[in-house]
Amino acid sequence: MTQAVRHDSMRARNLGVVLGEVRRSGPITRAALAEITGLTKTTVSKMVGDLIDAGMVTESGALRDGERGRPGTAVTLSGERVAALGLEINVDYLSACVVDLTLSVRLRYTQAVDNRTASPVETLAHLQKLFHKAVDEARSEGLSIAGSTLAVPGPVDGGRLHSAPNLGWHDVRVGELLNFPAAVDNEANLAALGELWFGSGPGDFLHVSGEIGIGAGLVVGGALFRGARGLAGELGHVIVSPEGPSCRCGGRGCLEQYAGQEALLRAAGLGGGPAGIPELLERLHAGETRALEACACAGQALGIALTSAIHLTDPGTIVLGGIFAPLFPWIRDPVHETMTARLAMMRHAVPELTVSRLGGDAATLGAAGQVIHRVIADPWTHVVTGRTGPGPR
Amino acid sequence: MTQAVRHDSMRARNLGVVLGEVRRSGPITRAALAEITGLTKTTVSKMVGDLIDAGMVTESGALRDGERGRPGTAVTLSGERVAALGLEINVDYLSACVVDLTLSVRLRYTQAVDNRTASPVETLAHLQKLFHKAVDEARSEGLSIAGSTLAVPGPVDGGRLHSAPNLGWHDVRVGELLNFPAAVDNEANLAALGELWFGSGPGDFLHVSGEIGIGAGLVVGGALFRGARGLAGELGHVIVSPEGPSCRCGGRGCLEQYAGQEALLRAAGLGGGPAGIPELLERLHAGETRALEACACAGQALGIALTSAIHLTDPGTIVLGGIFAPLFPWIRDPVHETMTARLAMMRHAVPELTVSRLGGDAATLGAAGQVIHRVIADPWTHVVTGRTGPGPR
């Protein structure tokens, strides 16, 4: 149910509207904010004052635009006080980053841990150390961490990680095992949000994260689509060919069996050993036929799965990330041709096919960005608790 | 951007919250409304008064629940004043229905028109007559039509119908051709909403409308998912087998080629003639092998497409409607078995598979229901303009 609005929540929401507009429109004067939001100059002035007190906004000098009349003083987001922490569990390392309100990355950490051999509890203990280190160091820079989110490589439903094949984890209640406050979410979802906020991401796109599994995050109207239980976006198990090779999910012919990291390396003649994507890239650059053909096949399969995804979810753009980012030059054409051929008559415009500009950090950034976005949408608590000293009696 | 809240919009929203709660919780006292919404009794009382004045709510007698203390007077939605009109263009007839605020169907119309031979303009002229007839007759019953929505059999993007194969329409700007005020939406989308509001529909489901084409409407959290351009839900073109028969969409192996009405009838040996679903049902009841096998094959194909859809969109339930409703006894098992086998390892619970309780009216009902839902979510304008006579000066 939509919640009822009272005086305090009216103010809370309007604060969010004003702060959101400051974020959206860069340096902007109070007068312009009033115009855009529809609030009066008085109201906006008061709110901007509160936001400045809370350290979320700063005056960034006079905005002289050549027009006559008194020039306005522009305000911008301030990265000096509020920050958020993004965490990620990868196969062989943990990573963390601290991002401030302006979405600038302030601190980054990685710590090598072989999470395939470690138990969930061990891994999470390592993660806790990383958490405290990051929080302490952020504090020493004057930043206060408004919240944190943890990215895990598999579908999450209410803090519970269903399965993470590349960690060997199955049905782990991560939320309950954490000894520090953090939200838990799927790496593919958060990578999509990372692309939205830190990449060139437009407002509507399907972000494909190719790893050992293949996940996807669907962003529509600037918000992530999660489905009924938060398990949406399992692109890796969309059926490419109903009688294809069987998959660990129980099905047959899933995309993962054609374009997952393992399948791809095997097709390129690199399976079975410790060989990885770097080797594949070398061979591609060397023009080795087997590697090129492996990419072409994977691209076609991806194109087929994406065609189904487009018909079902109608994304504006497709963004390829994860292992597909470095492979983009070799898979772009087969993916694009497959999609174009199969979508030809149904739509005026086939979704654009682009590549992620973010590296392996996409999920960590998205995790931190999610917290920042929540703060910007609802700065109320931070404004109130952010007051210095006891308020007027 | 989220809009700023001012005093009037605060009141508008709270009116919507109160009215929405009246709808949700049946006959309910003012005190209970206050408890649930978090507003004070004073505020709720004032709002209920306004809603009664506007004819949207009535007192429905004392609510004596055996407890001691003064019994409350319950209020319910009133179907006496506000209503909505749903319209639908089918292959060989037009239909309309008037639904009141309580979602009771008050008037129904159908008019035989062969829309395959008629041009869009001719069809819409017929529709206009139907519109006025419905509005006039509703008015004579004391109902005022708050709005209307038109269901068309194909994907719609901003009032523009991309293609409606069973009408032979292509790229028709329906919104601009209408000489009366109505929103235009895809029949599959509206059928899903019909199921949500008039059927047994739970809050999260994928509604499959099998017709000549196969569409789907995805409802998550009580809201329809439309994708970036409103073209989501084209289940009929999800790829079942990449090298399958070619489809009018330009692709190959689309679901429609296996489970669409034409493919199904052809497989059952009924193709080429005027034979239809009734004949197929006769043969199924007679136990004819060819018909049974056709259903089994269609069911398997549907199961494969739904498996992909489930991985991508994670619906809580699958509701089969359209031609799949009467065929349900014969396709249920193949669909269910295919889905279960292929989803086994990925989720604890495979989505439930149910059948639509609504007949061919689903879309018309959804169309009218959409208007009603908008009125309930935002009753403000109706409360203000609904006042009888000049207000107190």
Add this chain to the structure above:
DNA sequence: CCGATTTAATCCACTTTATGGACTTAATAT
């Protein structure tokens, strides 16, 4: 059968928040 208790609904003084016009400030134009 009557008073005590309990809950519903209304009344009224008050608080919170936004409004809108007046006022001050700081630029450009003439």
Add this chain to the structure above:
DNA sequence: ATATTAAGTCCATAAAGTGGATTAAATCGG
């Protein structure tokens, strides 16, 4: 130097919800 224009602040007012007091209408207990 003065007029004009726009930004930002001040202040009295309006709109809406709050919370406690009051009235109303039941059940419970003796």
